[in-house]
Amino acid sequence: MSGWWAPLLVVVLVLLASAASNVAAPGEARVHHNHGKFMEGPWRPAHATFYGDHDGTGTRAGACGYKDTVAEGYGLQTVALSTAMFNGGATCGACYEVRCTESPKWCKPGAPPLVVTATNLCPPNYQQSGDNGGWCNPPREHFDLTMPAFLQIAEEKAGIVPISYRRVSCLKQGGIRYTITGNKYFNMVTVTNVGGAGDVVAVTVKGDDRVKWTPLTRNWGQVWQTGEILVGESLTFRVMTSDHRKATSWHVLPRDWQFGVTYRATKNFH
CATH class of the missing domain: 2.40.40.10 (RlpA-like domain)
Structure with a gap:
């Protein structure tokens, strides 16, 4: 193989192979892991x-x-x-x-x-x-x-x-989970089943229409709050753990999401 197009073809093949590796098998909900891994601490x-x-x-x-x-x-x-x-x-x-x-x-x-x-x-x-x-x-x-x-x-x-x-490192099965309680004008989001470092230090949310990226504040423990009106929109959450790694759960909540229901993402830390 020679010519200017040879390196380009190699890059294309690598990208296709990477994309194929992220496609879940029929009936399988593949959990995607972000880059890096939590490092163990000293005794x-x-x-x-x-x-x-x-x-x-x-x-x-x-x-x-x-x-x-x-x-x-x-x-x-x-x-x-x-x-x-x-x-x-x-x-x-x-x-x-x-x-x-x-x-x-x-x-x-x-x-x-x-x-x-x-x-x-x-x-x-x-x-x-x-x-x-x-x-x-x-x-x-x-x-x-x-x-x-x-x-x-x-x-x-x-x-x-x-x-x-x-x-x-926290070893978890499946993706990060999100549960919203409260009401239309005061949302409390509980983040659970977090892998890797496990301890969430920042959460932001984004809707698919009106709601732009909005930071949440810690209410207590791993319960986060916002007064932003989130109902009626598909919601994406981005969490950051104490080792400064981030995971984005795209459209983890559908537009018709309900208070008190737990929704599972397809991404987690490891």
């Missing part, structure tokens, strides 16, 4: 306790705005973070790998590291000292695990155990 020391009951009662909702962590795909592998780590709700959705350390009596031998998602706040207790009951008081970094999660790495009788932890 750090902390302590872990547990809350709730053996079946996770009382742990499925909380300060991040999630309604039911089991129904929303997080299961009971979740954690309430101390104030120092919760960061006013900005850390909601982040994933951590946790292992029990330095406690042969209480750590379960051979237990694999546990991966949990931050879904709640462990509030401080200033009536007790940070080393005796006030485990979640600033500036302590502390994990209050659901009981089912805690029991995977330590004995219930321990109550509290030393751990080491690190940030890891």
Whole structure:
């Protein structure tokens, strides 16, 4: 192959191959991943306790705005973070790998590291000292695990155990999910099932007609708000995670979208 058109033909073939790789098979909803990957953080020391009951009662909702962590795909592998780590709700959705350390009596031998998602706040207790009951008081970094999660790495009788932890990528099935509640004049958007860094730090929305790109503000946890009238338009959301990567969910909500219904995108982080 020679001539000026040869390099051009190669480029065309590469582009066609790339396009073909993004076409879902019949009946398959392919999830597209944006470029790059979340990088794991260093191991750090902390302590872990547990809350709730053996079946996770009382742990499925909380300060991040999630309604039911089991129904929303997080299961009971979740954690309430101390104030120092919760960061006013900005850390909601982040994933951590946790292992029990330095406690042969209480750590379960051979237990694999546990991966949990931050879904709640462990509030401080200033009536007790940070080393005796006030485990979640600033500036302590502390994990209050659901009981089912805690029991995977330590004995219930321990109550509290030393751990080491690190940030890891959130591995999610399917695309990012969006649920709008509120009313025509006040929309609250809950963003769930976010992969990669997991913690959303910015959200913008765009309609297919009148609504231009509009930034949302954090209401609490991973619930975002806007007073823009969104009804009657197909909506596109763009989210940014703490590692500054962005994912755009084009027309994830149809024009006839309904309040309280969860819509799934075909894109996620990894």
